[in-house]
Amino acid sequence: MSSDTPISINIRVSSLAAECPRKRSIGILRDMLEAEGYAFNEERRNIGASVGTGFHAGAHNILSDKLSGRKQDIKYSVEVGIETFKAAIKEGVDYDGKTKNRNDGEQQIKTLTEVFSKQVAPNIEPVMMEKPLERRIAHSEANVVFTLIGHPDCIEIKKITDYKSGRIISCYPAQLGGYDILAEKEYGVVYEKNIIVWLPRVPVKKPYPGPTIVEWPVDVCVNEALAAIKAIKYQVGEFLKTKSPLCFPSNPGSWLCSEKYCEGYGTDYCRISQVDNGKRK
Numbered sequence: 001m002s003s004d005t006p007i008s009i010n011i012r013v014s015s016l017a018a019e020c021p022r023k024r025s026i027g028i029l030r031d032m033l034e035a036e037g038y039a040f041n042e043e044r045r046n047i048g049a050s051v052g053t054g055f056h057a058g059a060h061n062i063l064s065d066k067l068s069g070r071k072q073d074i075k076y077s078v079e080v081g082i083e084t085f086k087a088a089i090k091e092g093v094d095y096d097g098k099t100k101n102r103n104d105g106e107q108q109i110k111t112l113t114e115v116f117s118k119q120v121a122p123n124i125e126p127v128m129m130e131k132p133l134e135r136r137i138a139h140s141e142a143n144v145v146f147t148l149i150g151h152p153d154c155i156e157i158k159k160i161t162d163y164k165s166g167r168i169i170s171c172y173p174a175q176l177g178g179y180d181i182l183a184e185k186e187y188g189v190v191y192e193k194n195i196i197v198w199l200p201r202v203p204v205k206k207p208y209p210g211p212t213i214v215e216w217p218v219d220v221c222v223n224e225a226l227a228a229i230k231a232i233k234y235q236v237g238e239f240l241k242t243k244s245p246l247c248f249p250s251n252p253g254s255w256l257c258s259e260k261y262c263e264g265y266g267t268d269y270c271r272i273s274q275v276d277n278g279k280r281k
């Protein structure tokens, strides 16, 4: 590659609201960082993400039935979700207190998919689901082409919805704003509503609490997404000049700051994580 050839960097919409910019930089620049000599821990599959993958597959099947006018087959959608889950954990997974084993995971996907079918899907008129979208967003003076990429769970006529199935509901405006930016380019539509539908992952023995629906103002979401993109552009530009991980602020207070969730934990890329309470580990 000649020095004039722009460096191409993808930014996933789901990474815009990163708890730790340094952790995010590993996701965005991993090949480049490894070429610089940094080594990272193996990525570990966590059970929350795996149950979420299964549930999303089941929900997608329910909405596909609706979009194509087919009679809803909830049993089959649950099967699709469970098979997707089994494939996701094939290489191993870290279970936790809410999902203690594979049976728990399958039961949770069944519950989530059925609740989605009965309490969420009737209020959705899908136009497009999980279509990969992209938008070239910047070409900075650092000779980098950034491409924003993502696939919103569901787009309706004037509404974008994302489904979450984590233990707790988090804050997603930057991610939603990223979807607004992508979908506006793809469909030429300015969206009016951004919705999070949260179906929590709860232990199988507890009664299911049902979905929570949260609406976020579109202008707030888009501005948060633009602010995150601006920060990433600046940090990457600085990194290309200095090659220092310190271009990306760390957040050791994040709940993701552990060997289980961060590939940079304990490595030379993130030396603050090699120190515990002032003492080097």
Ligand code: SF4
Pocket (backbone or CB within 6 Å): 020, 021, 022, 023, 250, 251, 252, 254, 256, 257, 258, 262, 263, 264, 265, 266, 270, 272, 273
């Ligand atoms: S180890 Fe902690 S501070 Fe370092 S990159 Fe990971 S999450 Fe951020």
